[in-house]
Amino acid sequence: MYKVNEIFETIQGEASFTGTPSIFLRLQGCPVGCAWCDTKQTWETNDTFIVSLDNTVEKKADSEWWANASADEILAIFESRGYQAKHVVITGGEPCMFDLRPLCELLHSKGYSTQIETSGTFEILAPAETWVTVSPKINMRGGYKVLPSAMARADEIKHPVAMQKHIEELEALFAQTGVEPKLVYLQPISQKAKATKLAIDNCKAKNWRLSVQVHKYLGIN
Ligand SMILES: C[S@@+](CC[C@H](N)C(=O)[O-])C[C@H]1O[C@@H](n2cnc3c(N)ncnc32)[C@H](O)[C@@H]1O
């Protein structure tokens, strides 16, 4: 069973798939503890907030409500809602706390492509065809470490930045893990002007890419 915080259809707003119509599946639970996390409502898995899966679909506002659901039940929601997107983004919370293989395999068999958004602090259990976005979390409150296996599996790296220190930490992680990824995105934390300038300057200096959270500029989910 998967713990589902929300399901919604939108446009992917971050990194390589920006602009792609996507079904988002946001899973519940994350112990990593990023101070600037924009989805803190997903951190806890408190039984008090359990609802039916239907109540997690196209939520009007962020909430701690979540539902237990099987892969089949999740697929059934995509079909009954008449979603047209064929790309599914599995995010959270920390989706790699779950074995994502049964879910991704089912979705692939139905013609969907899949993408995971992960902090890289849990083993990535997903099929080879799944696009993996690792947003490595370094020195966060929860004390979790980025796994070298996650860095090696990443199809792209997407690093939220607000200070030069964040870029130095990323480069130290590349050196430690021996992984020099081909696709590196810097993503300004919370659309702050200073963070955006920092990201642009470093993208130019290092020939990395910029990822702004397009959905936040558009005011959509
Ligand atoms: C909310 S996380 C969920 C998936 C997973 N736990 C992770 O961290 O990758 C989804 C993405 O949003 C990024 N993110 C979270 N809060 C942000 C913020 N305030 N500004 C920019 N990016 C943020 C994360 O780094 C990650 O790339």
Ligand SMILES: Nc1nc2[nH]cc(C(=O)O)c2c(=O)[nH]1
């Ligand atoms: N439109 C849109 N794109 C996104 N890309 C990553 C997201 C996330 O929260 O993981 C996200 C999100 O919440 N909305």
Ligand code: SF4
């Ligand atoms: S790892 Fe992801 S979900 Fe967890 S606190 Fe950090 S940004 Fe938020």
Ligand SMILES: [Mg+2]
């Ligand atoms: Mg988001």
